[in-house]
Amino acid sequence: MRTVIFDLDGTLADTSVDLLAAANHCFRVMGLGDLLTHPMDAKIALRGGKRMLTEGLSRAAQMKDTTVEEYYPVLLDAYREGIDTHTVMYPGAMEAVESLKTAGYGVGICTNKPEALAELLMQRLGVRDAFASLVGADTLAVRKPDPAPLFEAARRAGGTPEMCVLIGDSDTDRNTSANAGVPSVLVTFGPAGPDMAALKPEALLHDFADLPAIVAELIGTNAA
Incomplete structure (x- = not known):
């Protein structure tokens, strides 16, 4: 998958x-x-x-x-x-996640935030159950940009590691995908957005509404 x-x-x-x-x-x-x-x-x-x-x-x-x-x-x-005092999901993020799941993709998280804090934040925001996996900085012995956490997140989401795409916002994410030999999509609406084009990802994401189409173009679909 x-x-x-x-x-x-x-x-x-x-x-x-x-x-x-x-x-x-x-x-x-x-x-x-x-x-x-x-x-x-x-x-x-x-x-x-x-x-x-x-x-x-x-x-x-x-x-x-x-x-x-x-x-x-x-x-x-x-x-x-104070983990969720001001933190908010970006507009359209969860709608895009649900669209991807409806299209048959497995969906997970790979973050360099400590796993327990990432779990706590996603639970507080009420969205943890939307993701089939969550791999944090200390889940494995290595962290991004090592590709192992990305592959582990894909496996835990029920997928084939080599058939995943990483959505991120930094050179760490770009390097992780490069090390893994899979495509990356970097968002332009985060704090580092203006710097993303210079990293030459496979795609830039300006609006979460565009993500399902970008994913399908980069890694195909799960349709039979």
């Missing part, structure tokens, strides 16, 4: 405000105040917790590797508490 595998942050959902809030909580605990702002730092937020801590501490001239590692668990705890 052919499968469509989605990245989460910046692809299915705009999580940037809640991620930045968690990072700023850490900076306030350090006595540095809020160091990251939205929307200016939305792209940094979608690079993950350690990247946010690194950027903020660099701006404050407080950069130490030990500080990042020390406060990363603090950030995760803060994020867990």
Whole structure:
């Protein structure tokens, strides 16, 4: 079976405000105040917790590797508490997911967010049951851009790994699909949208309504 595998942050959902809030909580605990702002730092937020801590501490001239590692668990705890305060699914995302399922595709998620947090977020948003699989950063011993998590997400969704397509929003997703030898579709409506064309994916997605047709063109259909 052919499968469509989605990245989460910046692809299915705009999580940037809640991620930045968690990072700023850490900076306030350090006595540095809020160091990251939205929307200016939305792209940094979608690079993950350690990247946010690194950027903020660099701006404050407080950069130490030990500080990042020390406060990363603090950030995760803060994020867990406010994980769905401002996060929303992108317009048309779930309609596209349901259209793909109706057309016979398996649908899953492959994210570099820790699996437990990804599960919690999708449950809080009320959409977890729409996806047959969810593979996070710590589900396997490796994470994207290694292709193994993508292939695992496809398998758990009932699909043949080599017959999947990855929907994402970053060079990490583009590199994952390239390493896997499968096509990628990069969204242009996320924080890093203007940068996506330069990555030369197999397709760009400007509106989720267009996704089923793009998928069919790239990997075919599951029709007999």
